[in-house]
Amino acid sequence: MAFARVNGVVLHHEVRGPADMPENGPALVFSNSLGTDFRIWDAVADRLAGNYRLVLYDKRGHGLSEAPPQPYALTDHVDDLAALLDHLGIARAAVVGLSVGGMIAQGLATRRPDLVEALVLCDTAHKIGTDALWNGRIEAVNAKGIASIADGILQRWFTPAYRSSGNADFAGYTAMLTRTPVDGYAGTCAALRDADLTESTRALRLPVLCIVGHQDGSTPPDLVRELAALIDGARFEIIAEAGHLPCIEQPEKTAALIEAFLAETGRWG
Numbered sequence: 473m474a475f476a477r478v479n480g481v482v483l484h485h486e487v488r489g490p491a492d493m494p495e496n497g498p499a500l501v502f503s504n505s506l507g508t509d510f511r512i513w514d515a516v517a518d519r520l521a522g523n524y525r526l527v528l529y530d531k532r533g534h535g536l537s538e539a540p541p542q543p544y545a546l547t548d549h550v551d552d553l554a555a556l557l558d559h560l561g562i563a564r565a566a567v568v569g570l571s572v573g574g575m576i577a578q579g580l581a582t583r584r585p586d587l588v589e590a591l592v593l594c595d596t597a598h599k600i601g602t603d604a605l606w607n608g609r610i611e612a613v614n615a616k617g618i619a620s621i622a623d624g625i626l627q628r629w630f631t632p633a634y635r636s637s638g639n640a641d642f643a644g645y646t647a648m649l650t651r652t653p654v655d656g657y658a659g660t661c662a663a664l665r666d667a668d669l670t671e672s673t674r675a676l677r678l679p680v681l682c683i684v685g686h687q688d689g690s691t692p693p694d695l696v697r698e699l700a701a702l703i704d705g706a707r708f709e710i711i712a713e714a715g716h717l718p719c720i721e722q723p724e725k726t727a728a729l730i731e732a733f734l735a736e737t738g739r740w741g
């Protein structure tokens with residue numbers, strides 16, 4: 473566990489992987505979704521940590537990172553990640569981003585192409601949701617807290633089987649969502665509302681893998697297929713028995729897809 477003040481905000485992060493990895497060698501960087509922190513990647517990271525240097529971080533307003541007052545712009549999140557990688561001396565990375573984390577990854581590839589060699593875009597899109605959806609969430613969480621909208625969100629995040637009342641992990645991720653700082657949550661909703669990456673993402677030229685859970689209710693397979701179609705040469709994979717967070721429901725399959733893709737690029741492993 474480490475903290476760094478970069479781009480005007482304290483970010484909680486962790487670097488994992490073999491001790492003999494060269495300090496400035498390529499890294500695998502993970503960016504998480506709205507209402508989650510980097511622990512959503514733990515089971516995937518456990519499967520990859522033997523072979524790669526991993527960087528996990530909590531974006532502003534989430535986890536143990538500072539939560540500046542809302543609203544945020546997607547470029548705030550992108551510039552935070554760029555500054556964190558510069559701070560860590562990481563010059564080349566494959567960025568694995570989920571949902572808004574996937575938009576941060578796309579934004580980083582556009583704004584700092586020197587840093588990004590490949591993208592794994594999980595359950596994300598070039599444009600997520602509508603003004604009405606995000607404004608409704610901002611209003612609700614500011615007035616009544618995140619718990620007031622949590623049920624609907626959790627239904628889109630997880631399959632019915634995972635949401636069983638006996639599943640302690642489901643209770644844990646519910647707490648992760650509802651304990652997110654309101655400024656962090658609403659601030660990032662504003663970033664999502666205002667971001668449309670269609671044209672900048674269409675111009676990307678690098679290896680890209682798009683992944684989506686078969687039962688994703690937030691960024692459904694057809695939307696992620698659209699994202700993949702936008703990017704020259706991007707691959708598209710659907711993971712069965714998963715919702716919006718395949719890294720939690722199907723970590724084995726998620727890690728295997730990431731590893732096979734990185735091997736194909738010829739730059740990792």
Ligand SMILES: O=C(O)CC1=CCC(=O)O1
Nearest residue numbers: 505506571572573625690
């Ligand atoms: O909260 C949701 O519905 C899922 C989601 C959309 C953007 C993000 O990061 O998570």
